[in-house]
Amino acid sequence: MNSGPIVRIEGLTRRFGPIVAVDRVDLEIARGELFALLGGSGCGKTTLLRMLAGFETPDEGRLFIDGQDMTDVPPYRRPVNMMFQSYALFPHMDVAANVGYGLRRDGVKAPEIAARVAEILKLVHLQDHARRKPSQLSGGQRQRVALARALVKRPKLLLLDEPLAALDRKLRESTRFEMVRLQEQLGLTFVMVTHDQEEAMSMATRLAVMDAGRIAQIGTPHEVYEHPASRFVADFIGIANIIALEGGGWMALRPEKITLSAARPALPQTVAGRIVDVAYEGDRSLYHVETDAHGTMTVSTTNTSRAAGDAFARDQPVWLGWSDEAGQRLEA
Amino acid sequence: MRFVIGLPFLWLGIFFLLPCLLVLAISLGTYAPDSVPPVELGFSFKSFALLFSDDLYLAAWLSSLRIAATSTLVALLLGYPMAYAIARAAPNRRPLLLMLVVLPFWTSFLIRIYAWMGLLADNGLIEQFLRWSGLASNPGTILGTEWAVHLGIVYAYLPFMVLPLYATLEKLDDSLLEAAADLGAKPFAAFLTVTLPLSLPGIVAGCLLVFIPAVGEFVIPDLLGGTETLMIGKVLWDEFFTNGDWPLASAVAVCLLVLLVGPIALFQRNQARSLERRT
Numbered sequence: 001m002n003s004g005p006i007v008r009i010e011g012l013t014r015r016f017g018p019i020v021a022v023d024r025v026d027l028e029i030a031r032g033e034l035f036a037l038l039g040g041s042g043c044g045k046t047t048l049l050r051m052l053a054g055f056e057t058p059d060e061g062r063l064f065i066d067g068q069d070m071t072d073v074p075p076y077r078r079p080v081n082m083m084f085q086s087y088a089l090f091p092h093m094d095v096a097a098n099v100g101y102g103l104r105r106d107g108v109k110a111p112e113i114a115a116r117v118a119e120i121l122k123l124v125h126l127q128d129h130a131r132r133k134p135s136q137l138s139g140g141q142r143q144r145v146a147l148a149r150a151l152v153k154r155p156k157l158l159l160l161d162e163p164l165a166a167l168d169r170k171l172r173e174s175t176r177f178e179m180v181r182l183q184e185q186l187g188l189t190f191v192m193v194t195h196d197q198e199e200a201m202s203m204a205t206r207l208a209v210m211d212a213g214r215i216a217q218i219g220t221p222h223e224v225y226e227h228p229a230s231r232f233v234a235d236f237i238g239i240a241n242i243i244a245l246e247g248g249g250w251m252a253l254r255p256e257k258i259t260l261s262a263a264r265p266a267l268p269q270t271v272a273g274r275i276v277d278v279a280y281e282g283d284r285s286l287y288h289v290e291t292d293a294h295g296t297m298t299v300s301t302t303n304t305s306r307a308a309g310d311a312f313a314r315d316q317p318v319w320l321g322w323s324d325e326a327g328q329r330l331e332a
Numbered sequence: 333m334r335f336v337i338g339l340p341f342l343w344l345g346i347f348f349l350l351p352c353l354l355v356l357a358i359s360l361g362t363y364a365p366d367s368v369p370p371v372e373l374g375f376s377f378k379s380f381a382l383l384f385s386d387d388l389y390l391a392a393w394l395s396s397l398r399i400a401a402t403s404t405l406v407a408l409l410l411g412y413p414m415a416y417a418i419a420r421a422a423p424n425r426r427p428l429l430l431m432l433v434v435l436p437f438w439t440s441f442l443i444r445i446y447a448w449m450g451l452l453a454d455n456g457l458i459e460q461f462l463r464w465s466g467l468a469s470n471p472g473t474i475l476g477t478e479w480a481v482h483l484g485i486v487y488a489y490l491p492f493m494v495l496p497l498y499a500t501l502e503k504l505d506d507s508l509l510e511a512a513a514d515l516g517a518k519p520f521a522a523f524l525t526v527t528l529p530l531s532l533p534g535i536v537a538g539c540l541l542v543f544i545p546a547v548g549e550f551v552i553p554d555l556l557g558g559t560e561t562l563m564i565g566k567v568l569w570d571e572f573f574t575n576g577d578w579p580l581a582s583a584v585a586v587c588l589l590v591l592l593v594g595p596i597a598l599f600q601r602n603q604a605r606s607l608e609r610r611t
Contacts, residue, residue, distance in 0.1 A: 055510055075513040088511035092529050101525070102515030149515070 023213035267321035359582035411493035476558030500534030
């Protein structure tokens with residue numbers, strides 16, 4: 001087995017007419033990573049994923065999977081499987097037939113197919129639903145069938161297109177942990193496309209933030225959040241107060257790095273302001289504070305006490321303060 | 333409200349059920365050559381008995397079923413690729429292609445079949461072309477053979493095959509084919525395991541829409557088939573207009589209806605099912 005990166009992309013470009021969907025992207029993904037492609041709609045993340053699967057042919061650049069050039073290899077010959085956003089389950093086949101489809105195409109013997117299908121269905125807790133049709137399943141169950149179908153061939157690379165987008169919020173959170181558990185248990189490499197930064201941050205070992213067909217930043221969730229490379233990344237991931245610095249450049253300051261108090265705090269950086277908006281979110285509160293020095297800033301406080309009186313009220317004059325290391329300097 | 337629901341039933345009752353009952357009544361009457369109409373109403377199974385005693389009718393039945401079945405198969409083999417190509421064409425080109433499929437309907441059916449007579453006749457355009465091109469030096473006459481009848485039926489009913497097939501193929505989700513390819517299915521395997529089974533309702537609908545009218549078809553065998561081709565629709569016509577035996581012709585019609593109840597019921601069930609699946 002090759003020990004290099006499982007995916008290597010060199011100058012990959014895909015155009016649709018005058019639109020450049022993916023623009024000279026270079027990327028390496030290591031074995032066993034859970035890698036997320038994160039970006040807004042139209043940023044090129046889905047096109048990049050579809051090129052990995054083989055549904056789109058790049059106009060320029062090369063694509064290597066496990067050291068082999070896969071640029072012009074059709075999807076049915078790639079050691080890659082994909083979980084579709086719509087799940088794309090075959091409506092005329094039951095769960096077991098859906099999951100076993102890929103094995104049948106490879107000419108695996110029937111007893112082995114049955115065993116492997118049963119094993120993977122158990123892994124996703126669907127062993128009792130093997131004879132159901134997709135239309136008889138709930139959204140969460142369908143999602144797990146799609147996952148099982150993509151996993152059963154033990155692909156070198158599993159591609160997931162917005163794997164949690166069709167689930168409701170509660171289910172999404174539990175499924176997140178479930179998928180990370182599966183990925184670690186099976187030791188596979190996952191590449192996931194998502195527009196949901198919370199999803200990318202909580203699941204991925206590394207992520208790439210994409211913008212207009214290019215990668216704006218690659219890093220661990222911590223690096224991307226705490227050390228954004230540009231104003232775009234700082235603004236896209238979480239909430240950031242972008243403050244213009246004297247002598248050029250900017251600083252990104254996260255709301256939770258700022259302290260909010262009635263009296264002037266003993267911190268190197270302080271600014272006076274007035275609360276214009278309060279958003280109570282239960283675990284935390286977000287305040288919009290109008291300041292003279294930096295315009296409207298967003299500050300968050302953790303609601304550690306149950307007493308109602310601790311909160312700040314609208315129109316209240318307040319002080320904001322932060323340390324010198326609280327913000328990230330940005331050049332672009 | 334009740335009136336609105338009742339109106340179509342009233343319409344069907346007057347213009348469909350009543351004539352059917354009339355035909356049934358005539359079939360149970362006896363042939364009376366000298367009266368107008370040439371039938372004496374009664375309750376006799378003489379005409380039906382004649383149908384089952386004379387081999388001619390059984391032969392006509394079987395040959396109708398055979399010709400309708402083979403024509404349906406040929407129409408399916410021709411219509412499927414057409415429907416598939418239209419469904420896969422760029423969305424802005426589909427209306428034009430569909431219009432080309434239904435374009436023949438702009439001309440009367442009868443005129444189109446007469447046109448085929450001209451094409452297939454002795455020294456007709458097709459024979460001349462075969463001779464001129466050297467493909468066949470002495471092709472013989474196609475008109476008046478079963479080949480011509482098949483050709484006519486396939487030609488006339490092809491749109492009825494293409495349209496329901498197109499309707500199911502057009503609805504097919506592209507991501508299902510991508511999923512098949514992703515899981516290792518080569519294009520033809522993906523077609524056999526995904527496209528074909530999912531277009532089955534369209535295949536059934538198209539086949540029945542061609543088969544049912546083809547069994548009772550009379551114009552095409554009459555004009556293109558000549559005396560050699562035996563089809564039940566033509567027998568019915570001959571009994572009615574040539575022999576003037578209304579009861580016997582009605583008995584043939586009643587049997588035709590009974591025979592086609594099966595396929596028609598199948599068609600209805602297929603339509604109802606695909607409607608259910610859509611919701």
